[in-house]
Amino acid sequence: xxxxxxxxVVLDVHGISLSFGxxxxxxxxxxxxxxxxxxxxxxxxxxxxxxMLNCINGVYQPQQGSISLRGKTFHQMNSRQVAxxxxxxxxxxxxxFKGMSVLDNLMTGRNLKMxxxxxxxxIRWGAAEREETEQRIVVERIIDFLEIQPYRKTxxxxxxxxxxxxxxxxxxxxxxxxxxxxxxxxxxxxxxxKQDMSRFILxxxxxxxxxxxxxxxxxxxxxxxxxxxxxxxxxxxxxxxAPEAVRxxxxxxxxxxxxxx
Amino acid sequence: xxxxxxxLLLEHAAQxxxxxxxREKEFGIWQTLSWSELAAVVRAIACGLxxxxxxxxxxxxxxxxxxxxxxxxxxxxxxxxxxxxxLYQDAAAxxxxxxxGNADVSFAIVEDQEQVDKMLEVRASCPKLARIWFDDPRGxxxxxxxxxxxxxxxxxxxxxxDAQHPGFFAAEVAKARPADVAAxxxxxxxxxxxxGVVHTHETLIDRAAAGARFDKLTxxxxxxxxxxxxxxxxxxxSYAQWLVCGYVVNCPESASTVMIDLKEIGPTYxxxxxxxxxGLLTSVTIRMEDAGRIKRWLFDRAMALxxxxxxxxxxxxxxxxxxxxxxxxxxxxxxxxxxxTLGFSRVRVAxxxxxxxxxxxxxxxxxxxxxxxxxxxxxxTAVFVCLQPDHEARSDTVGVxxxxxxxxxxxxxxxxxxxxxxxxxxxxxxxxxxxxxxxDGWYRTGDAGFVDAAGHVKIIDRAKDVGRIFGGxxxxxxxxxxxxENKLKFFPYIKEAVAFGDRREKVCAFxxxxxxxxxxxxxxxxxxxxxxxxxxxxxxxGELIRDCVQKVNADLAADDKxxxxxxxxxxxxxxxxxxxxxxxxxxxxxxxGAIAERYQVLVDALYEGKSEQYIETAVKFxxxxxxxVAATLKIIDVPTFAAVxxxx
Numbered sequence: 055x056x057x058x059x060x061x062x063v064v065l066d067v068h069g070i071s072l073s074f075g076x077x078x079x080x081x082x083x084x085x086x087x088x089x090x091x092x093x094x095x096x097x098x099x100x101x102x103x104x105x106m107l108n109c110i111n112g113v114y115q116p117q118q119g120s121i122s123l124r125g126k127t128f129h130q131m132n133s134r135q136v137a138x139x140x141x142x143x144x145x146x147x148x149x150x151f152k153g154m155s156v157l158d159n160l161m162t163g164r165n166l167k168m169x170x171x172x173x174x175x176x177i178r179w180g181a182a183e184r185e186e187t188e189q190r191i192v193v194e195r196i197i198d199f200l201e202i203q204p205y206r207k208t209x210x211x212x213x214x215x216x217x218x219x220x221x222x223x224x225x226x227x228x229x230x231x232x233x234x235x236x237x238x239x240x241x242x243x244x245x246x247x248k249q250d251m252s253r254f255i256l257x258x259x260x261x262x263x264x265x266x267x268x269x270x271x272x273x274x275x276x277x278x279x280x281x282x283x284x285x286x287x288x289x290x291x292x293x294x295x296a297p298e299a300v301r302x303x304x305x306x307x308x309x310x311x312x313x314x315x
Numbered sequence: 316x317x318x319x320x321x322x323l324l325l326e327h328a329a330q331x332x333x334x335x336x337x338r339e340k341e342f343g344i345w346q347t348l349s350w351s352e353l354a355a356v357v358r359a360i361a362c363g364l365x366x367x368x369x370x371x372x373x374x375x376x377x378x379x380x381x382x383x384x385x386x387x388x389x390x391x392x393x394x395x396x397x398x399x400x401x402l403y404q405d406a407a408a409x410x411x412x413x414x415x416g417n418a419d420v421s422f423a424i425v426e427d428q429e430q431v432d433k434m435l436e437v438r439a440s441c442p443k444l445a446r447i448w449f450d451d452p453r454g455x456x457x458x459x460x461x462x463x464x465x466x467x468x469x470x471x472x473x474x475x476x477d478a479q480h481p482g483f484f485a486a487e488v489a490k491a492r493p494a495d496v497a498a499x500x501x502x503x504x505x506x507x508x509x510x511g512v513v514h515t516h517e518t519l520i521d522r523a524a525a526g527a528r529f530d531k532l533t534x535x536x537x538x539x540x541x542x543x544x545x546x547x548x549x550x551x552x553s554y555a556q557w558l559v560c561g562y563v564v565n566c567p568e569s570a571s572t573v574m575i576d577l578k579e580i581g582p583t584y585x586x587x588x589x590x591x592x593x594g595l596l597t598s599v600t601i602r603m604e605d606a607g608r609i610k611r612w613l614f615d616r617a618m619a620l621x622x623x624x625x626x627x628x629x630x631x632x633x634x635x636x637x638x639x640x641x642x643x644x645x646x647x648x649x650x651x652x653x654x655x656t657l658g659f660s661r662v663r664v665a666x667x668x669x670x671x672x673x674x675x676x677x678x679x680x681x682x683x684x685x686x687x688x689x690x691x692x693x694x695x696t697a698v699f700v701c702l703q704p705d706h707e708a709r710s711d712t713v714g715v716x717x718x719x720x721x722x723x724x725x726x727x728x729x730x731x732x733x734x735x736x737x738x739x740x741x742x743x744x745x746x747x748x749x750x751x752x753x754x755d756g757w758y759r760t761g762d763a764g765f766v767d768a769a770g771h772v773k774i775i776d777r778a779k780d781v782g783r784i785f786g787g788x789x790x791x792x793x794x795x796x797x798x799x800e801n802k803l804k805f806f807p808y809i810k811e812a813v814a815f816g817d818r819r820e821k822v823c824a825f826x827x828x829x830x831x832x833x834x835x836x837x838x839x840x841x842x843x844x845x846x847x848x849x850x851x852x853x854x855x856x857g858e859l860i861r862d863c864v865q866k867v868n869a870d871l872a873a874d875d876k877x878x879x880x881x882x883x884x885x886x887x888x889x890x891x892x893x894x895x896x897x898x899x900x901x902x903x904x905x906x907x908g909a910i911a912e913r914y915q916v917l918v919d920a921l922y923e924g925k926s927e928q929y930i931e932t933a934v935k936f937x938x939x940x941x942x943x944v945a946a947t948l949k950i951i952d953v954p955t956f957a958a959v960x961x962x963x
């Protein structure tokens with residue numbers, strides 16, 4: 055991946071602690087994400103990966119610590135505000151409208167960019183019509199990019215799982231995010247689908263310059279496509295660095311890789 | 316008037332500048348390129364290529380799907396008197412090495428990253444390949460190889476060159492002569508290297524025009540370009556005839572959207588190999604099986620009606636008023652919506668060729684009102700040799716010789732063709748040229764066939780495979796193994812067939828059952844079986860296959876030339892013929908000789924009149940281990956029929 059040049063810190067996560075009642079999901083986790091890099095968060099089941107993503111995404115409010123995006127710190131921010139700041143995400147269990155077509159699902163991703171109001175959109179006249187055309191152009195580019203042209207008009211629920219994941223990625227891309235959070239993008243996929251998805255993630259990063267934070271179980275994939283990796287175990291950060299460094303970190307091996315072998 | 320391709324382009328651009336020439340679906344919308352816009356792109360690319368150093372007589376390789384700018388690139392090369400060489404876009408890099416070296420190629424215009432990667436790979440073995448341009452820049456931003464540039468850069472350079480040399484393009488086009496070489500197509504040789512088939516403007520344009528006159532094609536026709544541009548058929552249908560007639564060629568969005576695009580465009584002139592038609596019918600059948608009972612009943616009734624009335628209707632034969640009314644009703648409820656679903660609602664002329672097409676498959680399309688016909692031709696003949704007239708389409712002939720074509724049948728059965736569309740030569744291969752072109756201008760097709768009573772040409776097999784019956788009642792009769800095998804394979808229960816009979820007194824055959832179809836058939840009859848071998852030797856299965864063979868015999872008896880090829884005895888093999896065991900080629904063609912050798916005892920048993928035979932065969936499993944299968948195979952006699960003479 056020699057062509058990518060990570061730059062300044064985009065996302066700074068500092069001293070995050072999160073607990074649900076007596077259960078400590080995250081304790082004092084600190085890491086940063088640099089512009090234009092692919093950053094992975096790994097760890098065994100229940101290590102706190104999804105909780106971390108939900109904190110960045112504004113779904114959970116951590117009790118301690120701060121998260122700043124391009125220098126702007128937020129403590130009490132909801133997921134819509136985070137989205138408006140240019141952070142989009144995909145979901146492990148998909149968040150698509152199953153009865154709607156691929157095209158319509160992607161159009162919903164453009165919602166934040168629409169300036170016309172609901173009434174105007176409902177009667178689809180004048181500004182609303184022009185706006186829809188503009189948004190459609192963006193969506194069509196994403197359809198082309200993700201190679202899902204044959205399924206434009208197919209209801210999402212009728213597509214195989216691997217393609218649904220791709221549509222979910224498309225919906226997130228439709229927001230033209232600066233930072234893209236991917237929650238287990240390869241979960242439940244076969245080898246070929248994983249290869250396709252890896253290629254798309256690299257392409258998104260390369261073509262659109264999007265910074266990517268991803269959680270993933272599949273170690274092979276993570277090692278192949280990430281620039282830097284954070285390792286969590288029982289809510290604590292136990293490793294952080296380039297794939298080779300993480301791979302040889304004895305603590306990581308015993309906590310995570312050790313359990314695999 | 317003796318036109319050339321760039322000349323035709325400029326004519327269209329001058330006479331109907333705003334008429335659509337090409338459409339391409341991009342970002343979900345069909346984008347149109349008019350004749351004048353196309354001419355401008357061609358002019359720019361031609362000037363760019365000239366500046367880069369492409370000269371008269373040099374070859375330009377073009378690789379990719381059907382894309383407007385790749386078509387423009389071929390026209391641009393021809394405008395300079397250079398020769399476009401389209402290559403198969405799905406070939407592996409190694410397969411490009413021979414043609415690129417053979418044709419001394421220095422310049423290539425390719426579609427995308429996939430093709431660029433292959434070009435860069437072959438460069439090591441083809442040092443002359445200096446410049447590569449690509450149409451779609453996706454993924455190529457970080458490529459910095461020498462000589463690699465986007466097509467946009469070539470076009471920009473072309474504009475600059477054009478501005479400095481304003482008269483250049485027109486002067487180059489004016490130099491083109493009809494007898495100049497226009498294009499070269501590599502045919503995949505079954506033995507040795509591919510051969511470059513050289514065609515001139517004259518040969519391609521003459522045949523394209525003859526075909527267009529035969530089917531009355533006009534500028535109002537619409538074509539969907541979805542087959543590989545390196546195949547001459549695609550070149551004829553969407554390039555040569557496109558420029559001759561001036562109709563619209565539509566480029567699909569991607570290979571996977573072809574069916575959707577077909578429906579949106581609704582072409583009027585359509586070509587597909589039999590397997591495409593077969594695939595479409597299968598998808599219809601599967602969807603109908605899932606449909607509700609009322610819909611299924613309606614569909615079955617309507618299709619029975621279509622089978623009864625449709626073919627006669629398409630052949631222009633008289634149909635009673637009540638049947639016409641019935642058909643109109645069926646058309647309203649089933650046939651028209653079905654044609655629409657298939658994307659055939661506007662098809663005026665549809666062709667299939669390349670392999671034998673099953674009569675049921677062929678009749679299905681004709682019966683629902685699609686004018687599906689067959690044609691005969693090859694790369695060497697610029698496709699059009701024989702075509703079926705509208706009302707005379709048959710599943711087992713390939714039509715009548717069209718204008719300009721002369722046909723001669725050798726005593727060996729081989730078909731010779733003389734026409735203005737014959738290849739000029741095989742590139743740098745005078746021995747191969749001399750093998751197929753006779754001194755007095757005939758081309759040896761290598762196909763065996765004959766002309767039937769109605770004047771239609773019937774292809775029966777490759778000439779080298781055709782044999783003769785020796786001794787017995789049919790002494791001296793023609794034996795065409797592939798023809799017989801194809802007839803057997805049209806039955807869904809028969810997967811493979813191998814016919815023997817050359818220099819023997821009768822024809823015998825090995826049959827491979829289709830596990831899925833026969834398995835289903837057996838299940839419906841509560842016939843228990845433990846596996847392939849057991850199923851194949853069931854008495855009931857033997858009877859099922861015997862009925863099929865008997866029908867084939869009845870069919871053959873109606874054909875006086877091939878009545879002697881009727882099958883007297885057969886056996887059902889206990890194992891599937893397999894490429895791993897050397898019984899089939901990798902493209903699933905039966906290797907008759909290897910099979911006869913391997914199963915010598917079975918062949919002997921068939922001819923010695925035994926009623927069963929024990930055999931042990933070594934087999935190779937998929938993991939590479941070998942094993943033995945043994946079985947006692949029953950040999951079944953089939954009634955044959957006296958030749959009924961000419962049926963037609």
